[in-house]
Amino acid sequence: MNVSKNAEKLNEVSLFRLYLLRGLYLFIVVGLAIVRWPDVIQQVFFQEKPWELMEGVVISMLTAFSALLILGLRYPLQMIPLLLWELVWKSIWLLVVALPLWTAGQMDESTWAMAYKCLFVIIVPFCLPWRYVFTHYVKKRGDRWR
Template sequence: MNDVSLFRLYLLRALYLLIVVGLGTVVIWPGFIRHHKPWELMEGVVQCMLAAFWTLSILGLRYPLQMLPVLLWELAWKSIWLVVVAAPLWSAGKMDDATLAMAITILWVVIVPFVIPWRYVFAYYVQKRGDRWR
């Protein structure tokens, strides 16, 4: 199959490190340490999903190619949110401050497509035969 250059592996590791340090120090650990009352349902779901993403990104430092599905999931949901939620509000002139702040945060996803080794993704997730069903 396609080999991924050492440079691309370091780019992936740098992205995982950015996620681990940035998400960990700004969102995950402050949110877990400073929360004194039970989270509401969706806030709890979001915090736990972010903690899982953070944990899997730690694994990405060691196994950058094996953890690519985590980055693909991140790229997918953020792109969908920007297209389905943010873009219609923005084009209608109805974007509030909270949605705008979230959109600006989510727009960091623009760096992910430049780091992902797309030939590898195509070779391993599109062209390669899937696992057997029985």
């Protein structure tokens, strides 16, 4: 019994860390609500002109992302995979696209703007409860296949 209680205690996430996660979710939700939701609302109600393909993809994905992150305010641990997705895709973009352009001195204005937006991802690793992530997403046995 003591062994299982000690194991559970190691896997617990502090209340401070839960509020830190909630704060991160709120920060992202509010930021995207200010930047992206007006685009969606304008498109739905006023339909001035159709979005270009990639513009529509980006706005739709970011809006869906922010809508799902609202659930993180209530279920901060269950929505961690969304934060991991955000951390991974922005890190890949910064390393594979921005860094080579920067080192070659070929960053244009739009690439700098995107890099600046992606650099906000630096706060995500500080908010994630890494012990919980390791225990639940790396160490834990996966679901059965059959």
